[in-house]
Every structure is written in structure tokens, then in C-alpha cells.
Amino acid sequence: MEANSLAAAHRGYQYQDLIAALALVDVVLSRLLTPTIDRKLFDHDIFDDLTTTAVSGERQRLQIKHTSGTITPLSLTNFATQRRGVRLDNLVAAIALDRDIFPSLSARTTYRLIFTDGAPIDPLLRRVLRSTVDAVGLTGLRLPTNAFRFDADALLNLRGTSVDNGSLAVMLSGLHTMSPGTVKSTLARMVVETSSPGYSGDLSMPGPAEELLLRRVRDEIGAGSFPNQNRPPLDFAAGLILAAQSARTGKGAVDMSSLTRRIQLRTDYGAVLAATPVDPDLEVGRDGLVQIIVEQVTEAATRGDRVVVTGPPGQGKSWTSDQLAAMLKRNGWLVASHYCYLGEADHQRDDRVLLESIFGSLIARLAEADRSLVSANLPRYAADRNALEQTLKQAIRRSPMGVALIVDGLDHISRVISPGTSSDASLIVCDALAKIDVPEGIALVVLSQPGAHLEPLIEATTIPLQGMSGPELEELARRTMSDSPGAVDDNFLDALQSRSAGNALYATYL
Structure with a gap:
């Protein structure tokens, strides 16, 4: 009998850890602050299994009661005796004490008594325990339970x-030692939940509770999706359960940073380093040209459309991209840029051209500007077209001046990812960009060499990039030949313009 009781206690702790792991999903999603697991906040504290606080300030305190073996309906005995430690007068006293100790939190705290027992059928219990549908509000841990409140x-x-x-008389006598106002106000904050999902104790053969955890780490966190495509949901779920167990035994932290490190979750959307191939010492400002492009981008954004800027190699597309982003930002736009190619020495060269990395980098740049833009994304840390579209819907609501996505160097993709093969990786990426649902107020700007890979964007506004003017070439020459300023005379500049035809890269070589 003693061994059976010990086994039941262990199963109860396992179940408690599993429920806590479900709460840790919300920590990873930045919905909950760091929770307190299995710790009494004062003497005679009953709701000590789990205490959570939502970012909105809503607080929940949980006591979890797991039943091994055959599930039976919740009985009045649970509340009339001390057999399971939840005699009702003691619960009321514990809630009242918690409200006295933490008065500033009292109006925003819900006390949850969670049973795996079935819904009550006893007429006497149903007489005082009434079903409710809005028991736990919209924040905090949500479970598929039947919820009740005491009348x-x-x-x-x-x-x-x-x-x-x-025993009922003893419990009622305890309640009557308190004022009716105290009993009513405390019971109004307490929710009794039944039919909490059972568990198997084996993630490889999950019960309903483990299924819920596995589904949440997949559908809400993004386990198994880029950039966490190599981490199956089972790995994340096991890590969260272990984190909850460690916290229960006082050996581990469960803040956001600690959890993501423990479960090895990538939260950067697979973004590559935000960098530009532009050398500021050589870059020549092209305000007139960029202003023309800004006007076209502004017009395209009214339709939620695309702009393609084309030019031959060395025409200054990256300079234009860099200056376009800067001018739009000065105008109050939210801008996310991605360069598909920085040079052969780039240690992320191969990653930079991957479609998933392009999506992830754009999402990450938007999130860096305003973290709330990704707060509603599901899965939160996945990076794909769906995630980018979710982010864009939030972005236009928070940036009414306009949002621009700028992708430079699409022509480089095929040269990096599939040289010598028949597949056109640049075409595949262009096709994916063409399929993005771009809301009104947002423009997608692509800069590339001309080519068949741009066919999916044929209906976009196309702007051929002009070569550099005489004054721009003169500025480039003076920047390039700063150690020989006397050599930059009219004859030199005439020859430079004639031979380079305004091409920035060729002019630099000359």
C-alpha cells in the first residue's frame, strides 16, 4: 500500500511537470513572464503548484490534482475532507491570505483547482458548483477542461x-467562521476544472496531455519548421518537461533566455547577418535617381505591389538599394532589406541565397524594428512565406507611412546555389516572391540583373537603372583617387565617361 501511494505521488509530480511544461510554452512565446513552480508563497499556501503572470498582468495560481487509475466523477468528498488537501474552507482561507499578502494583485488573480477527475454528477455538488464558460479569461495557461465556480x-x-x-458540517463550520463577504469574494476568483487531459508518461506514445504539448510546440513554437527543421516536436517537449522538473526541484531557471538555451531553440528566424556590400568610402550619392525610385515605390505600395529595379553588372544596384532604404526610412517608412550576395569571402554566402533565409531575414529585420510585429505569428519562430505574410499584416497596421521589403542581388542566387545545373534557383526565389500576399501600404522591391529569372515578376513596375552622370562619375573618381587629386581633370573625366558608359564598377576599375 505504501509503495502504491509513493507511485501515485510520483505520477502526480510527473503530471504536474507536464502541466508546467505547457505553461512554459507560453513563456517561450513571450505571453507569460517567468513562472514560479512548486513553491509556497506563504504558510498554508495551497495554490503552490504553479504561479504564472501574463505580460498583461493577469496572474494565475494553480493546484493540480492527478488521479491514477479509473477516472471517476469529482465528488463532494474532495472539498469536505482533507483527503486530497483541498478542503473548501482551507482553500478559501488560503485565497484570502494570498489576497491580503499581495493586495495589488488580488483583482487580477485567478485561483485554479485542476482535477483529472471527471465532471461532477452528484446532485448535491452540482447544487453548489455551477458550470462556467469564461472561467480563466483570455490569458495564461489554457487547458481543455470543464470549468465550474462555487455558488x-x-x-x-x-x-x-x-x-x-x-465532514461536510466541519467544512461548513469553517466557512462560517469567515465573513460572508470574504467567502463570496474569494470563491468568485476560484475556478474548479475537471476532466483535465490524462497522460501516458511516454512522449513516444503520448496521452492526451502529451499530445497537447507536442501539438503546441509544433504549431505555436515551430518545432520541425525552418530554422528549427532539424528539431522534432518530441525534443522540444522533452526539454520543456525537464525544465519544469528542474525548476520544481530548485535546480533550474525557467525564464525565456534559459528555456530557449535549454531546448536549443533558434529564435532568429534563420536570419543571416544584416550587412551590406557597399563600401561607404566609395559610395556615391544618387539622390535624384533614388527619389524617382521612391516615388515609384510609394505608388506601388498603394496597391500592395512590387517594383523591379534592373541593371547590368556593376551599374550600382547595391548603392541604389542602400540609398533607397535610407531615404524611405527618413520618410518614416519601416524598411527590411536583404542582400543575397556580399562577396566570396562572406562566411554565410551559401545560407544568404536560400529562400528560407531570405524570408527569415526579412522577418527578423521587421521584428528588430518592432517586436510586436511577430507576437501573433503562429508558429512564432518559423520562417516561411506564411510567417512573412503574418508579419506584414501587423507591420502595415503599426507603420501607416508605409513598409518596404528590399531584396538585392537575385541574379547571384543561381550562381551560388546551383552552378552548372539545369535548375534556376533565382527563378525559384523570384516565383516565391511573386506569390507573397503583399497588403496595401507595402511594396516589395527587387534589384537584379535582367534575365529570364524575373519572369514571375513581369507584371511589376520595372525601372531600368541609369548609368552614372558626369558629376557622379567625377565624385567617384575623386573618392577612388583621393591620393592623386590632380589627375582628375576634364580630359580624364571625359575619357572615364566615354569608356565606362556610366557603369560604376567599370569606372572604378578604370
């Missing part, structure tokens, strides 16, 4: 009736 008036009126006998 304080019906409960207090039981005293002295024919059902008032034995």
Missing part, C-alpha cells in the same frame, strides 16, 4: 439543512 450563497445556505452532517 457562495448556495454553499453557505447548506449549513443547518438535512445534508449538513459529518
